[in-house]
Amino acid sequence: MLTVKDLVKTFPGSKGEKGRVRAVDGVTFEVEPGHLYTLLGPSGCGKTTTLRCVAGLEDPDTGVIKVGDTTMFSSNERTKVPANKRGLGMVFQSYAIWPHMNVFKNVSFPLEVADRKGRLGKSEIEQRVGRVLEVVQLDHLASRQATDLSGGQQQRLALARALVMEPPLLLLDEPLSNLDAQLREEMRFELKRLQREMGITAIYVTHDQVEALAMSNRIAVMNGGNIEQIGKPRDIYERPSSKFVAGFIGTTNFLEGRVGRREPGNVYVVSTPTGEIRTRSEADLPVGTDVILSIRPEHIGLAPADTGVPGPNTWRGRVETRAFLGESVDHLVHVGERRLQVRCPTTVSIAPGNDVLLEFPADLTSIIPADR
Amino acid sequence: MAQAAGAGWRATFLDRVDLRRVFTPKVAILAVAMALVGYLAVVPLGYLLWGTFLSEGGTLTLEHFRRAYTSQYALTTLAWNTLLFTVGSAAIAIPLGTALAYLNVRTNVPLKSLVFAASLVPLIIPGILHTIAWIFLASPRIGMINQAVEPLLGEEFFDIFSLAGMALVEGLHVTPLVFLLMVAAFKSMDPSLEESALLSGGKRFTVFRRITLPLVKPGIYAATLIIVVNGMSSFEVPALLGIPDGIWVFTSRIWRVLSGYPSDYGQAGAYALSLLAITTVGVFLQSRLSRRGKSFQTVTGKGFRPRPLELGPWRWPAMGVVVLYFTVAVVLPMFVLFYISTQKFYQPPSWETLSNMTLDNYRYIAEHSQVKRAFRNSFMLGIGSATGVMFMMAIISWIVVRTKVPGRWALDNLSFLPMVVPGLVMGVALLFVYLRAPLPIYGTMWILLIAYFTRYMPYGMRYASTSMYQIGGELEESALVSGATWWQQFRRVTLPLLMPGLIAGWIYIVMVSVRELSSSILLYSPGNEVLSIVIWEQWENGQSNELAALGMVMIALLVVLVTVGAKLGAKVGVKSE
Ligand SMILES: Nc1ncnc2c1ncn2[C@@H]1O[C@H](COP(=O)(O)OP(=O)(O)OP(=O)(O)O)[C@@H](O)[C@H]1O
Ligand SMILES: [Mg+2]
Numbered sequence: 001m002l003t004v005k006d007l008v009k010t011f012p013g014s015k016g017e018k019g020r021v022r023a024v025d026g027v028t029f030e031v032e033p034g035h036l037y038t039l040l041g042p043s044g045c046g047k048t049t050t051l052r053c054v055a056g057l058e059d060p061d062t063g064v065i066k067v068g069d070t071t072m073f074s075s076n077e078r079t080k081v082p083a084n085k086r087g088l089g090m091v092f093q094s095y096a097i098w099p100h101m102n103v104f105k106n107v108s109f110p111l112e113v114a115d116r117k118g119r120l121g122k123s124e125i126e127q128r129v130g131r132v133l134e135v136v137q138l139d140h141l142a143s144r145q146a147t148d149l150s151g152g153q154q155q156r157l158a159l160a161r162a163l164v165m166e167p168p169l170l171l172l173d174e175p176l177s178n179l180d181a182q183l184r185e186e187m188r189f190e191l192k193r194l195q196r197e198m199g200i201t202a203i204y205v206t207h208d209q210v211e212a213l214a215m216s217n218r219i220a221v222m223n224g225g226n227i228e229q230i231g232k233p234r235d236i237y238e239r240p241s242s243k244f245v246a247g248f249i250g251t252t253n254f255l256e257g258r259v260g261r262r263e264p265g266n267v268y269v270v271s272t273p274t275g276e277i278r279t280r281s282e283a284d285l286p287v288g289t290d291v292i293l294s295i296r297p298e299h300i301g302l303a304p305a306d307t308g309v310p311g312p313n314t315w316r317g318r319v320e321t322r323a324f325l326g327e328s329v330d331h332l333v334h335v336g337e338r339r340l341q342v343r344c345p346t347t348v349s350i351a352p353g354n355d356v357l358l359e360f361p362a363d364l365t366s367i368i369p370a371d372r
Numbered sequence: 373m374a375q376a377a378g379a380g381w382r383a384t385f386l387d388r389v390d391l392r393r394v395f396t397p398k399v400a401i402l403a404v405a406m407a408l409v410g411y412l413a414v415v416p417l418g419y420l421l422w423g424t425f426l427s428e429g430g431t432l433t434l435e436h437f438r439r440a441y442t443s444q445y446a447l448t449t450l451a452w453n454t455l456l457f458t459v460g461s462a463a464i465a466i467p468l469g470t471a472l473a474y475l476n477v478r479t480n481v482p483l484k485s486l487v488f489a490a491s492l493v494p495l496i497i498p499g500i501l502h503t504i505a506w507i508f509l510a511s512p513r514i515g516m517i518n519q520a521v522e523p524l525l526g527e528e529f530f531d532i533f534s535l536a537g538m539a540l541v542e543g544l545h546v547t548p549l550v551f552l553l554m555v556a557a558f559k560s561m562d563p564s565l566e567e568s569a570l571l572s573g574g575k576r577f578t579v580f581r582r583i584t585l586p587l588v589k590p591g592i593y594a595a596t597l598i599i600v601v602n603g604m605s606s607f608e609v610p611a612l613l614g615i616p617d618g619i620w621v622f623t624s625r626i627w628r629v630l631s632g633y634p635s636d637y638g639q640a641g642a643y644a645l646s647l648l649a650i651t652t653v654g655v656f657l658q659s660r661l662s663r664r665g666k667s668f669q670t671v672t673g674k675g676f677r678p679r680p681l682e683l684g685p686w687r688w689p690a691m692g693v694v695v696l697y698f699t700v701a702v703v704l705p706m707f708v709l710f711y712i713s714t715q716k717f718y719q720p721p722s723w724e725t726l727s728n729m730t731l732d733n734y735r736y737i738a739e740h741s742q743v744k745r746a747f748r749n750s751f752m753l754g755i756g757s758a759t760g761v762m763f764m765m766a767i768i769s770w771i772v773v774r775t776k777v778p779g780r781w782a783l784d785n786l787s788f789l790p791m792v793v794p795g796l797v798m799g800v801a802l803l804f805v806y807l808r809a810p811l812p813i814y815g816t817m818w819i820l821l822i823a824y825f826t827r828y829m830p831y832g833m834r835y836a837s838t839s840m841y842q843i844g845g846e847l848e849e850s851a852l853v854s855g856a857t858w859w860q861q862f863r864r865v866t867l868p869l870l871m872p873g874l875i876a877g878w879i880y881i882v883m884v885s886v887r888e889l890s891s892s893i894l895l896y897s898p899g900n901e902v903l904s905i906v907i908w909e910q911w912e913n914g915q916s917n918e919l920a921a922l923g924m925v926m927i928a929l930l931v932v933l934v935t936v937g938a939k940l941g942a943k944v945g946v947k948s949e
Contacts, residue, residue, distance in 0.1 A: 057849050083852045084861075090853040096846035100868040109864070110854035158850075165855065 001201045002031040002054065002169055007063035009049050023049040024060070025225030031169075031203065031218070036195050038204045040212040041222030042248065047205040048093075050222075051171050054203065055090050056083030067169055089162030090171040093178070095154050097146045103157055104129055104142040110165045129164060135194065136160045152183045159191070163200070170195075170202040176211065188214055209249045213237060221245045238296075239366050241283075246294035246366060253300075253340045255293040256370070259285050268367055274336040275315050279365040290370035297343035301359035302331060304350060313360045319352050333358060398858035405767040406783055412826045413789045416801030417648075423804040424641030436638035437646075440629075445620055450643075451650065453535065454621045457610065458603030460539025461546060465599050468543070468697065469550025470592065474584070476551075477558040479681045481690045490698035491551040496930045497705065498887035499545055499608040500907055501923040504916070505705035506532055506541045507612065508712060516708065519720055533617045542609045544701045546602055550595040557591025597658045604651050605794030607890035612911070622647040623890065626796045630803075630894055637803065644797040651792050706927075713920035733921035743906055743922060749817065750886050750903040751929075757824035758881035761832035762874045766867060769837035774845065784833075791830035795890030798827055803894060815897045823891040828881045835880070839873025879937035883930060 007027040010020040024046040031037040039047045052058040054065055056072065059080065065073040067088070072081045098106055107129045111120055120128065133139040136156040141149065149157060155175060162170055175191070176184045192215045195202055206212055212219050213233045220230045221244075229241045240246035243254065257272035270277050270291060277293060285291065305316060317335035329349045331342045333356060342358065350356055427433040441447045472491050475481040494502065510517050510532040518530050531537060561584070585592075607623045615624055622643050629639045683690055711721055714729035737743045765787065771777055772784045790798065802823055806814040813819050847869065851861040867874075889904040896905050903926055910919040 055853055057852070083849075084855050084857055086853075087855065088853060090850065092846045092850055094844060094846050096844065096850040098847060098851075098865055098869075100871075109851065109856070113851075113854065113856040113860045113864070161850070161854065171853075 001033040001035075001068060002037075002203065003064070003066040004029050004050070004054065005064040007050065007053060007065065008061045009046075009053055009058055010061055022225050024053065027063075027222075027225070027227055029220050029227060029230060031201060033201050034199050035217040036192070036202045036204055036215055038206060038212045038216040038219045039222055040206060040209060040219050040249075042207055045222045046225040047207070047222055048173055051090075051173055051203060051205050054169075055088055055171055056081065056086050087165060087167055088169050088171055089165060089167035091155075091158045091162050091173065091175045093174045095158040095178070097149075097154050097157055097161075099145075099147045102143055102145050103133070103138060103149070106146050106157060107132060107160050107164050110161065114165075132160045132164045135163070135198075151179055152187060155179060155187060159194075163198075168201065170200050172202055172204045174206055175204075177206070177208070184211075191215065213249070221248065223248075238364055240294055241366075241368065243292055243294070243368055246368065251297055251341065253295045253297065255295070255338065257291055257293060259287050259289045259291055262287060267362070270367065274338050277360055277365060278313055279360075279362050279367050281367045283367065283369070285367070285369060292368045292370050294366040294368060295340075295360055296364065297330065297341040298328070299361055299364040300340065300342045301361070302333070302342050302344050302348055302350065303357050303359075305355035305357050310357060311359075313362060315358045315360075317356055317358055319350050319354050319356055321352055322349065324349075331356075401767065401859070402771055402777070405764055406771070408764065409768060409783060409787050409829070412822070412829065413786045416798065416805050416826070417789075417793070419804040419808070420641055420644060420648075420797070420801040423808075424638065424645050436642040439636070440625070440639045440642040440646075445625060447646065450620060450622050450625065450646075453614075453619055454604055454647075454650070456535050457538050457542065457606075457614075457621060458600055460535065461542035461603045461606075462596065462599045464540060464543025465547045465550050466592065466595055469547045469595065470554045470588075471693065472547070472697065473551050473554035473558055474580075475690055475694065477555055478584075479683050479690065480687065481683060481694065482687060483691060483694065486698060487694050490694065490702055491548050493548075493702045494545055495548040496883065496934065497545075497927060498889075498904060498907075498923070499606075500612070500887075500889055500904055500911075501709060501927070502545050502705055503541055503608050503612045504907075504911060504919065504923075505708045506537075508708045508718070508916075509704055510537065514718065514720070516720060517704075533613050533619075535614075535619055538609050538613045538619070541613065542603060542606055545609075546599055547697075547701065549598055549602070553595045553598070554588065554591050557588040561587050593658065593661055596661075597655065600654050600658065601651060601792060601794075604647065604654065605796070605890065607794075607796055607893070622650075623794060623796045626800060627893060630800070637800075637807075640800045641804065644794075644800040647794055648792075648797050651794065655792050709920045709923050709927075712917055713924050715917055718916060733917045734925070736918050737922045737925065742901065745899075746901045746903045746906040749900060751882075753817065753820055753824060753902060754882040754885035757821055757828060757885050758832075758878045760821075760825055761828050761881055762836065762878045765829065765832035765836040765877070766840075766870055766874060767862075769833060769840045770862070770866060773837060773840040774848070784837075787833040788830045790826050793827070795823075795827060795888070796894065798823055799891040799894030802826075802891070815900075817900050819895045820892055820900065820902065823895055824881075824885045824888060827888075827891060828884060831880060831884075832877050835873050835877030836870065839870045843869045875937065875940060879934055882933060882937075886926070886930060 005028050007024055008022070009024040010022050013019055013021050027046070027050055029037075039050060041047055049058060053060045053063075053073070060073060060075065062075040063073070064071065064075070067086070070081070071077065071079050072086055073079060098109070101109070108125050111125045111128060114120070130139060130142070133142055136159055138153060138156055138160060141153065146154070146157065155178070159175070172191075176187055179187060188211060194200070204212075204215065213236075216233055218230060219233055219236050221228045221236060223244050229236060229245045231239075236245065237249055240249065240252075246252045246254070255272050255274070255277070257270040257277070259268055260271040260276065261269040263269065263278075266280050266282060268279055268281055268285065270279065270293060272293070279293065310316070315335050317333040317340070320332045320334050320339065322332070323330045324346075327346070328343050329346055331344065331350060333340050333342055335358065340358065424436055425432055425434075427435060441450075469491070472487060476484055476487045476491070481487065507515070509515050510530040512518060512531050512533070515530060515532065521530075532541065605623065607627065610619070610621045610624045611627060613619075614621060615628075620628075626640050626643045626647075629636045629643070711726075712718060713733050714731070715725060716730060716732065719725055768783060768787055772780050777783075793801070802819060803814075806819055813822070843866070848861055848865055851865045852858075856864065886902075887904060888902070889908065892902050892905055893908065896902065901909070903922070907919050907922060910916070910922070
C-alpha cells in the first residue's frame with residue numbers, strides 16, 4: 001500500500017551548527033494493506049519528518065514515496081504530488097482542530113474543498129459526515145463549537161476529519177500523546193478497533209513502546225534518522241537485532257560475551273565472564289565474534305538454590321533486593337560481578353540474602369553483534 | 373482510491389511541466405502582493421531622488437537645494453526648530469504617557485476607567501481640530517485661558533504661537549500612543565520583580581526608578597521611536613501655530629513652496645529629502661539604542677496575575693494628575709469646539725453667549741454639498757484603504773511568517789519602510805511619480821487612496837503579523853492535507869483565524885485615514901476634498917464656527933465607528949482557552 005525507498009530529508013542547521021541536520025537519513029519500508037504500521041523511536045529520531053514527507057508537507061531531498069500504484073514523490077523522476085492532491089488523511093499531534101468552525105464544519109471541510117468534479121452534493125456530504133461522526137461517537141455534538149470539546153473528543157474529531165475522505169492511507173502523529181493516562185489507554189483500544197473494522201491502512205508515529213506493542217501489525221524502530229529494525233511487535237520485543245532496540249523497548253539485561261562454539265540447529269554457545277549461555281539465532285556469526293546478549297527480566301527463571309535443578313543455561317546467584325510491583329515481583333540478583341534484574345510472577349518471592357538459581361531460555365535470549 | 377490515483381497522475385504530469393509549476397494561482401497571488409508592496413514602498417522615493425537631483429535638462433544639480441535654503445530659511449534653522457519641537461513634544465508625551473500607563477496598570481489609582489478613556493479619546497480627535505481648539509484656548513489675544521487668568525497673571529500670559537506652545541499641543545495629542553505601548557509593557561512585567569525589591573527594603577520611588585523603568589525600557593524605546601518620527605512629520609501643529617510667528621519647520625516649508633504659484637517642486641523635493649534624511653538618522657540612532665535594550669526582553673511571559681501596588685496616601689495626588697490630564701487634553705478642547713459650534717461668530721463665553729446657542733452651523737454643514745461630498749470621500753477612502761491594506765498585509769505577513777521564500781525579510785522591511793516617510797514627503801514623492809507617469813491618476817481620488825494605502829501599510833503589517841505568529845502552522849497544514857488548495861486554505865482557515873487582528877488594524881487605519889491631512893493637502897484636487905481638507909479651507913476662510921460643527925460631527929462619527937468596530941471585533945474573536 002505504501003512504499004518508501006531511500007528517503008532522505010535534511011534541514012539547514014541553525015547558526016553555530018556545521019552542515020545540515022540529517023533528520024531522515026535513508027529510510028526504506030513498505031506497508032501492507034490493512035496494517036497498522038508504527039514508526040517508533042526516541043524524540044528527534046525523524047518520525048514526524050518521515051510522516052510529513054509521506055503527507056507531502058515536506059519536500060524530501062531524495063527517495064521515492066508510492067501510495068498504491070501512484071508515485072507521490074520521486075527524486076529521480078522529478079515527480080512531486082502536492083499535499084492537497086495526495087488524498088491522504090492525517091491526524092496531527094496538536095489535533096489542529098479549526099477553532100472557528102463547529103464539529104460538523106470541521107469534518108465536512110475536506111469534502112467541501114474537493115475538486116469541482118469529484119465534489120459531493122450537499123445532502124451526500126451531510127450523510128457522509130453524519131456517518132463518520134457516528135463512528136467516532138460524536139454525532140450528538142455535531143453543532144457544538146470545536147473549542148468546547150474535551151481532549152478526548154477533540155482527538156476523535158481530528159480522526160473523523162481525517163477519515164471522512166475515505167483515504168487509502170491514514171497518517172497519525174502521536175495522536176494519543178496529549179491525553180491523560182487513563183483516556184490514552186481507552187483510546188488505544190478504540191483506535192485499534194476502528195482501524196481493524198474499517199480495514200484502514202495507517203502509519204502510526206509514537207515514542208511510546210507500550211502503545212506500539214499493543215496496537216501495531218508491524219513496528220519500525222527508528223534511531224537517528226535510520227530504521228534500526230522492522231518486525232512484528234513480538235519479534236521486536238523478543239528478538240531485538242541491536243542494542244538500541246533492545247534497550248529502547250522494555251527493560252532488559254545486557255551481558256557482554258564472545259561466540260565460543262556453534263552447534264547444529266543455529267545454536268550458539270556464548271562465553272561470558274560469568275559463565276556460558278546457549279542461545280538460538282538466525283544470524284550468521286563466526287566463532288570469536290564479540291556479542292552482547294539481551295535477556296528480558298521476565299524471561300529469566302528464578303528458583304531457590306536448594307529446590308532448583310542445576311543444568312545447562314543455569315547460573316547460581318544471590319538476591320540483593322526485591323520490590324513488589326503489584327502484578328509482579330522484581331528481584332535484583334548478584335551473579336559473580338554482574339547484577340541482573342529478574343521479574344517473577346507474584347507467586348515467586350525470595351527474600352534478599354538467599355541463594356538462587358537463574359535459568360535462561362535459549363529461545364528468548366537475543367544475541368546481538370557487539371558493533372550494532 | 374481510483375480517484376486519488378487519477379488526481380495523483382494528473383498532478384504528476386503537470387508537475388513535470390515546469391512552467392505549469394511556476395504559475396500556480398498561489399504563486400501568482402504572492403507575486404502580485406510582493407510586487408505591489410515593492411512598487412508602493414520604493415517607486416515614490418526613487419522618483420523623489422530623481423526629481424530633486426536632476427535639473428530640467430537632465431544633469432545632476434544641487435540647484436534645488438540652493439534655492440530652498442536661502443538665508444531666511446537656513447537648513448540649520450529648520451533643523452533646529454524641528455529638533456526643538458520634536459524633543460519638546462517627546463518630553464511631554466513620554467513621561468506623561470508612561471505615568472498614566474503605570475498608574476492604570478500597576479496601581480490602585482481611583483477612577484481607572486476614566487484614566488483609560490482620558491488616554492484614548494485624544495487618539496480620535498483629528499490633529500487639526502485639536503490644534504484649532506488650542507488656538508481658541510491659548511492664543512494671546514482671544515484665548516479663553518488667557519482671559520481667565522488675566523486678573524491674576526496679566527495680559528497675554530500664554531502664547532500658543534511659540535515653539536513651547538507647539539510642543540505642548542503636539543505632546544498632549546500623541547500621549548495616547550505612548551500610553552498604549554506602555555500599558556502593554558507594564559502588563560507583561562512580572563510584578564513579583566517589584567515586590568521582591570520592595571521586600572529588600574527599597575523605597576517605592578527607588579523601586580520604580582531602579583527596577584520598573586529599566587524593565588520596561590524596550591517599551592520606552594518603541595514609544596520614543598514613534599513619538600520622534602511623529603514629531604518630525606507633524607504638519608498641522610507647525611502649520612497652524614508656527615507659521616503665524618515665522619517658526620518654520622521642514623513640513624511647513626514643503627507646504628508653502630507647493631501652495632504658492634507656481635508650485636516649486638524642486639524646492640519641495642529638497643526639503644522632503646532633507647527631512648527624510650534626518651528622520652532616517654533618528655530611526656537609525658533609535659534602533660541602535662533599542663538593540664541594547666533587547667537584553668531586557670526576558671520580562672515577557674504570562675502566568676502571573678498583576679496585583680496592583682497600594683499607593684496609600686499618594687492615591688489622591690495621583691488621581692489629581694489623571695484629572696488634570698483629562699481636563700487639559702480632552703475636556704477643554706472638546707468644550708471649546710462644542711461652544712464655538714453653537715455660536716454665530718466667535719466671542720468669549722459668557723452667560724449671554726451660553727444662553728444664546730444655535731444649531732445654525734450644523735444646519736449649514738448638513739446642507740452644504742461640498743461638506744457632504746467630503747464626508748463621502750473621507751469614509752470611502754478610509755474604508756477602502758483599510759480593507760485593501762489589511763487584506764494585502766494578511767498575505768504579506770503569511771509570506772513572511774509561514775514561507776521560506778528567499779528574500780522574505782526584505783519584504784518585511786519594505787512594508788515597514790513607509791513608516792519613516794513623513795506624510796508631506798510621501799505627498800511630494802507621489803506628486804513626482806504621477807505628474808510624470810502617464811497614468812490618469814493625478815487629480816482623481818486614486819492618488820489619495822495610493823497615499824493612504826502606502827502610509828498605513830506598516831501599521832497593517834504590524835497587526836497582521838502579530839496575529840499570524842499566534843496561529844499554529846498545523847491548523848493550515850491540516851487544511852492542505854484535507855485537499856484544500858492554497859487559496860481555499862487561506863480564505864477558509866487562515867483569514868478567519870486572523871480576523872480579530874485584522875479588524876483591530878482595520879479600525880485603526882479607518883480612523884487615521886479619515887483624519888489624514890498632510891498627504892491629502894498636496895494631493896487633493898477640487899471635487900476630491902476630504903474632511904480634513906474642508907476643515908483646513910474653512911479655517912483659512914475664517915469660518916471657525918462652521919468648522920467646529922463639522923468637527924463635532926466628524927468626532928461623533930469616529931466614536932461610533934470605533935465602538936461598533938470594537939464590538940464587532942469582540943464578536944468574531946475566536947473563543948479559545
Ligand atoms: N523545520 C526544521 N528545521 C530544522 N530542523 C528540523 C526541522 N524539523 C525537524 N528538524 C530536526 O530533525 C530531527 C527530527 O525531527 P522530527 O520532528 O522528525 O523528530 P521526531 O522523531 O518526530 O521527535 P518527537 O518524538 O520529539 O516528535 C530533529 O533533530 C529536529 O531537530
Ligand atoms: Mg514528532
